Amino acid sequence: MTTESNNTNSVGCGAGEYGLIAEFAGPGEVLRAAERLRVAGFRFWDVFGPYPLPGMCAAMGLKRSPVGWFGFFGGVIGFIIAVAGIWYLNEVHYPLPIGGKPFFSPFSAFPTAYELAILFAAIATFGGLLVLTGLPRVRHPLFGHRRFALATRDRFFVVIESADPNYHRENTQRFLETIGAVRVEVVMM
Amino acid sequence: MNSRDRGELSVSDTRQHVEPEKEARGVLSPELVATPAGLAREPLIRGYRGLGWISDEVMRFNERSTPSWWRAGLLVALFLLVLGVVMVAYLVTTGIGVWGVGHPVMWGWATINFVWWIGIGHAGTLISAILFLLRQHWRTAVNRVAEAMTIFAVLCAALFPIIHVGRVWYIWWLLPIPTSNAVWPQFHSPLMWDVFAIATYLTVSVLFWYLGLVPDLALMRDRARRPVSRFFYGLFSLGWTGSQRQWHHYEKAYLIIAGLATALVVSVHSIVSLDFAATQLPGWHSTIFPPYFVAGAMFSGFGMVLTLVIPVRSLCGLENVITKRHIDLICKVTLATGSIVAYAFVVxxxxxxxxxxxxxxxMILNRVTGPYWWAFLLVVACNFLAPQAFWFRKVRLNLRAVWVLSILINIGMWMERFVIVVGSLHRDFVPPNWSYYRPTWVDVCTFAGSFGLFFAFFLLFLRYLPVVAVSELKSIASNCISVCASSRQRLDARR
Structure with missing residues (x-):
């Protein structure tokens, strides 16, 4: 993750330096730059833009997002809680004889269980998303950068953190310029 | 995807450049398939001038000074809301007898309003989830409005069963809460299923809506001038940076919740219909009810989407984003779902x-020729005859006509629930039980109060949140522009 190693002081960067921010002209350029950065072996870096770029996962070498597993287990747990709960309430703890019907029936328990499975799955997916993206995080060194606010508007940025083992301020800056960055600046903590 | 999407610097007309620049395209960017000549469509964004322009276009209404129609609208909505609160207070302190319900029509306007509102609440999820899974890019312009409509409609819907129980202070008995008296709800009853269906629907709708809002709230945070708005938008955007690593998980999560919401939306109105179908009453005890109700919900929901979107696009200046093509497409879906409802009615x-x-x-004869013949005629006229006008392209592109028709559909779907609820109840098996149901003024004012609740929330939403999903619009923008450009090229070549 981009956020974990902010406290480590690696060689080649000044104190309190978060990393380098490079602005790119457009989505095509940043996509190509991401390929080059992945090949160059950078680890703590990220691409910022106003929408998810198609093909960017492959370009950055991101693995399949595991957020689906959160949803799956959430759904299974919700379903089990509902069926087990209804069985316990209506069969064991407080059986109500109504029209000679069985106290517990999987058919009448199903609608509630189905709804609870969806409820738990949706909440777990959302929670999983927060866990995986490290949100909520309202303070971030990049928010202090004057041009970074344009990332949600129409600009595309690449940020390489100083925590990256390959990071070297001058060399990395030059490398970013060779792969098409329009403007490269240092971001402080 | 091309380099002209640079935003504010590239205000020049994009249509002059047809061929995407080779330099600007990444190695992995997908090849665009050119549209065959003759199949070229109207663009989904009119006069596209870059990604930054989309933000400006959508946020313009949020950032301008408060217009007077908004103040007036909110005032009316708040008045109705207060009226509704007074009516509910009157009902709770006096008893359920202040309504027109009584033997044999024990379910009156409250149940009709409940089913009507929850039905309206279905179009939002249909547009946002099902059309998302079907890759219908046009949904992007209207899904935010429709989802907001869903949430507020479900809130209005949830109000009615709660106050209908009579002794509102016992409403918590519906929830399986461990207490010392150890009386548990019993889950054989469809009314219990309803509690879970509605609660889940409300929660998941809010979650899905909020998930879609997060990147746009970040955009509003970055655009905000006043520290107060920057603080609150920043807080609710959870610190979203637009990082592609975040987007990577986000897209997957959005897809999954869309899939869950699809499974949910079909089940919710099915369960609502089981409230009726699980009884023994003629006109209710029918296996067709779940799909019939779901189709009716989508139909009425799309009617309400039209009712709201047509004024919103002109009042908020969104004509370039919500184009006539969108209205045209919504009309087509309305016609399709309306035809399913008509079919079920005939069946x-x-x-x-x-x-x-x-x-x-x-029951059927009584529905057509009995004392409520006028309700049946209204249903036929508003629900089945009025939407037939949508077969004609001229009507679909005439916004005033579409708006009037959408109001008729709303009325028709309310009357349809009236026919189902009152029409079946008022003459049951034994003639001495028969009666003629009339609502009281409290019924009418409570219904008006639910409109106050709905529109108060809706107006606040229009003012303080992005009305259109900006980031989604941006991600379809580059695609749709290239397709437009290629079809324009074909047209030029043909000339």
């Missing part, structure tokens, strides 16, 4: 005819 008659049950036959 009900066939059940009565071929089923050979005298009670069922009497």
């Amino acid at each position: 009900e008659g066939c059940y009565a005819w071929f089923g050979g049950k005298p009670y069922e036959r009497f």
Whole structure:
């Protein structure tokens, strides 16, 4: 993750330096730059833009997002809680004889269980998303950068953190310029 | 995807450049398939001038000074809301007898309003989830409005069963809460299923809506001038940076919740219909009810989407983003779902005819020729005849006509629930039980109060949140522009 190693002081960067921010002209350029950065072996870096770029996962070498597993287990747990709960309430703890019907029936328990499975799955997916993206995080060194606010508007940025083992301020800056960055600046903590 | 999407610097007309620049395209960016000549469509964004322009276009209404129509609208909505609160207070302190319900019509306007509102609440999820899974890019312009409509409609819907129980202070008995008296709800009852269906629907709708809002709230945070708005938008955007690592998980999560919401939306109105279908009453006890109700919900929901979107696009200046093509497409879906409802309505008659049950036959005959014949006629006129105008392209592109028709659909779907609820109840098996149901003024004012609740929330939403999903619009923008450019090229070549 981009956020974990902010406290480590690696060689080649000044104190309190978060990393380098490079602005790119457009989505095509940043996509190509991401390929080059992945090949160059950078680890703590990220691409910022106003929408998810198609093909960017492959370009950055991101693995399949595991957020689906959160949803799956959430759904299974919700379903089990509902069926087990209804069985316990209506069969064991407080059986109500109504029209000679069985106290517990999987058919009448199903609608509630189905709804609870969806409820738990949706909440777990959302929670999983927060866990995986490290949100909520309202303070971030990049928010202090004057041009970074344009990332949600129409600009595309690449940020390489100083925590990256390959990071070297001058060399990395030059490398970013060779792969098409329009403007490269240092971001402080 | 091309380098002209640089935003504010590239205000020049994009249509002059047809060929995407080779330099600007990444190695992995997908090849765009050119549209064959003759199949070229109207663009989904009119006069596209870059990604930054989309933000400006959508946020313009949020950032301008408060218009007077908004203040006036909110005032009216708040007045109705207060009226509704007073009516509910009157009901709770006096008793359920202040409504027109009574033997044999124990379910009156409150149940009709509940089913009507929850039905309206279905179009939002249909547009946002099902059309998302079907890759219908046009949904992007209207999904935010429709989802907001869903949430506020479900809130209005949830109000009615709660106050209908009579002794509102016992409403918590519906929830399986461990207490010392150890009385548990019993889950054989469809009314219990309803509690879970509605609660889940509300929660998941809010979650899905909020998930879509997060990147746009970040955009509003970055655009905000006042520290107060920057603080609150920053807080609710959870610190979203637009990082592609975040987007990577986000897209997957959005897809999954869309899939869950699809499974949910079909189940919710099915369960609502089981409130009726699980009884023994002719006109209710029918296997067709779940799909019939779901189709009716989508139909009425799309009617309400039209009712709201047509004024919103002109009042908020969104004509370039919500184009006439969008209205055209919504009309088509409305026509399709309306036809399913009409089919189900006819099938009900066939059940009565071929089923050979005298009670069922009497119910249908009574529906057409009984004391509520006028309600039946209204349903036929508003629900089945009025949408037929949508077959004509001229009507679909005439916004005033579409708006009037959408109001008729809303009325028609309310009357349809009236026919189902009151039409079946007022003459049951034994003639001495028969009666004629009339609502009281409290019924009418409570219904008006629910409109106040709905529009108060809706107006606040229009003012303080992005009305259109900006980031989604941006991600379809580059795609749709290239397709437009290629079709324009073909057209030029043909000339």
